[in-house]
Amino acid sequence: MTATFEASARTAESTSAGRSRTRTHHYRGPLRPSGGNLVARYVVLGVVAVLFLIPFWVLIKISLMTNDDISKPNFVFLPIPPHVENYLTVLGDPGFQQALLGSVVMAVVSTTLTIAIAAMAGYGLARVPSRLSKPVFALTLLVLMVPSATTFIPNYIIVASFGWVGTLQGLIIPTLFAAFTVFLFRQAFLNFPRELEEAGKLDGLRHFGVFLRIVMPNQIAFVASLTVLGFVGNWNSFLWPLVISGDGFGITTLQVYLSTFLTAQTFDYTGLFATAVLSMVPLVIVFFTMQRFLVRGIAETGMTG
Amino acid sequence: MTTFAPGRKASSSRRHPRRGEELTFWIFLAPFFVGLLIFTLLPIAWSAVLSLFDAQATVYPTIFVGLRNYIDIVTDPDFLNSIGTFLVFTVFIVPVTLVCSLGLALLVNRLPHGAGFFRTVIFLPTACSYVVASLIWKLGLFNGLESSLANQVLALFGQQPIYSWLNQFPLFWILLVTVRLWLQIGFYMLLFSAALQRVPEQLYEAASIDGVRSSWRMFWSITWPQLRSTTSAVILLLMIAAFQAFDEFYNLVGAGPTARPPLVYLYNRAFTQQDFGHGSAGALVLTLIMVVVALLQNRFFGFGAADDDSPRKRASRKKVAA
Structure with missing residues (x-):
């Protein structure tokens, strides 16, 4: 072109x-x-x-403005002086701190475990012979057909029957089993040169040794891509945290926290905007340090994260 | 130990598994497989059961109602409206995103200077959540105050300011469409950029030797056919994304009846009204619709029939189904 x-x-x-x-x-x-x-x-x-x-x-x-400035009719190009104290107010707010903690724990734990579980399953399907590897893989492909977003009601029903609504495990555990990630890992491991694995086996490594010491270290860029994508997706996810966490519960995330102000009548615009900026800081850092992996991951998987 | 044994045809296991390997396989697969059973298959099964019961404010129903819930859902005007909302939304969002993301990918492709800068800027919103974007749109750009950017632009053209964007019929669609465009164009531009880089340079050389002069003809005779599978995948991804639209509708127009796509309808049914019977039935109906649409698209547009059938491409097709 x-x-x-x-x-x-x-x-x-x-x-x-x-x-x-x-x-x-x-x-x-x-x-x-x-x-x-x-x-x-x-x-x-x-x-x-x-x-x-x-x-x-x-x-x-x-x-960086004051709420008084916003209500004045004249247009402000840049607020001078910038009201940095808005950020200090937000940082000292226990509600914000709790939401930040929820988001960090959810995104880190969920992303790490999803990758670990999917990598193991992908390796098992690609490299460990079993009578059942075909049916298990067929089941994985079948699950891929089910759109993830429409399962929030069935998932809620299960989580509710476990009594996990409003808990950290309710927020995290149902998101950990990603059929598509398993599929991607399986493809990556199938394309991995067998000779390297055989060499490891000659050195006395068994499947776990080969997986941990040879295959994973050699696929680190691929793992990093999926991790970055997963982190962005988890950090920004809204629907599942909305149904499972929230103000009334012990656990909430930044997206849900912001949404409660957004959908109610709000007068503290500046505080809310400062909260939103702070909620983006981890992602902006990830974006600019890991952009290479993010771009590669999207180009290879077509995944939104 | 089971009748599932695929026999000698099994290609993924080239040789007969040793006893230890069967155990190893299950150690590798157990976390995923158990999770899949408990948090994907069990929920769907339970949901299918619940959809046949009157499950008001409970997930342990007792009153069997047969297909009543399904009939209620598909004849509910609100449900039909939500499908209508999805169709209206799709008619705008799919072609506009497609044209913009492909156009920008073409503009940026092999730019001598600054390609990285433009890609980064257009891609940057991908790091922004729908919630934060909705906040910027609702309380920033279109907050109805005279100082807001939207009203400043109107004033520039001598128009009266608009004090309420979200309560007037066509106006809220401007917000809903533009916020999604801003968030997703960079992502699809990236998919097109990657596809453009895979188009063999020789094709252009050959066309040039054959006397193709106009860039317009070059695009339609080479680039567009070469992008066929990517375009097809992008269209399906866009439609699925539009069908699953929730975040910006929930946060911008709320639960009101103005613009309520299918997932917002389901959310209201299951959580605001605490009606899990109808909610489950609706979820299964929507799941079915999406699977059928994906299969139809696959059949009529035939993924990958064109140029590129690499594993990478196949992978993105699988995602499309997800």
């Missing part, structure tokens, strides 16, 4: 520089887009980039 632009760049060139030139100059290797075409691309992308950044700018701007 770059060639799409290359081609149009050439068309532009040919009209300006005369036809004879293009005739003798059919293909000039890996062409680069040039001229007016390129300028147009940068202009469009520049506008899009500004549009995409506006919501972040508004988020940060309001978090």
Whole structure:
């Protein structure tokens, strides 16, 4: 498709520089887009980039204003002086602290265990011979067909019958068994060179040794991609935490905490926006340090996280 | 030990498993398999049972009602409206996201400078949750105050400010559609960018030698056919995502009857009204609809029939079913 632009760049060139030139100059290797075409691309992308950044700018701007400033009719481009104390107020709020703790524990524990469980199952399906590996894999594929979002009511019913509503285990445990992640690990392990594993076995390692010391360390980039995706997905997940946790319970997450203010009548905009900014901090850190893995994970799996 | 034995045809186990290996297999599989049974299959089974009972405010029902709940659900005007809401939403969100994400992927692809910057900026909202985005839209951009960006833009064009965006019929759709566009375009752009990089350069060279000059023709005769399987997967992913829309509807327009997609309807039925019988029946009906749509899409658009049938592609097709 770059060639799409290359081609149009050439068309532009040919009209300006005369036809004879293009005739003798059919293909000039890996062409680069040039001229007016390129300028147009940068202009469009520049506008899009500004549009995409506006919501972040508004988020940060309001978090640094006072509620009085917001209600004034005049537009504020940047709050001067910035009211950083909004953030200190939020950080000292026990409600926020509890929600932050809930989110951190949920995202870390859930992501780690999901990956560990799925990696083990994937390895078992790919490499350990068993009479039942086919039926178990068929069952995994069947479960893939069930849309995860519509199972929140059945899951709630089970969790409720265990008496786990409003508990950490109710929040975390039902999310740990990801058929799609098992499927991805199985594919990755099937493509893993068998020779390396055989070498490990010659050195006296058994299946667990091969799995832990040879296969997993060699698949670390793949594991990192799935971990980052899983962390983003868990951190931002809303529906399941909404039905299973919340204000009345001992456990809540940042998304649910923010939503309770968002769906009720709120007057403290600045505090709420500061809370939202703080809720994004871990993800922004993950995003900028692990973007490589995030991008790779999405490109390889088509997963939203 | 069981009649399940697949016999000699089993290809995943190249040789006959030794006794120790059967045990090892189950040690590797046990955590996942047990979890799958208890937290996926058991819930669905229990839900199927509950859907046949009057389960008001309880998950241990006693009054058997047969298919009553199913009939109630599919004849409930609110349920039908929720499907209508999904259709309206899909008609806007799917084509617009598709065109924008493909267009941006084309614009950014092999840009001499700054490609990484533009990709990062457009991808950045992926790190934002629907809840935070809804907050920015509802209480920031469109909060109805004169100082808000939306009203400032209106003032720029000499229009009166709009004080309430979420209570007026077509207006709340602007918020619902734009918030999702902002959140998901970067993700699909990434899928298209990855697909574009897999299009063989020689095809363009060949077309160029064959005298294809216009970028328009180059796109339709080479790029678009090469992206066929990705486009098809993206359409299905977008439709599934739209069908499962919950977060921004819940947080922006609330539980009100204005715009209530299927999952919000289900949530209200099961949790606001504490009616798990109807909730279970509705969940199973929706699950069935989604599985059928996925199979139909698979049949008519035929994933991967075109260019690329790598394991990676197959994997993303499997995800599509999930």
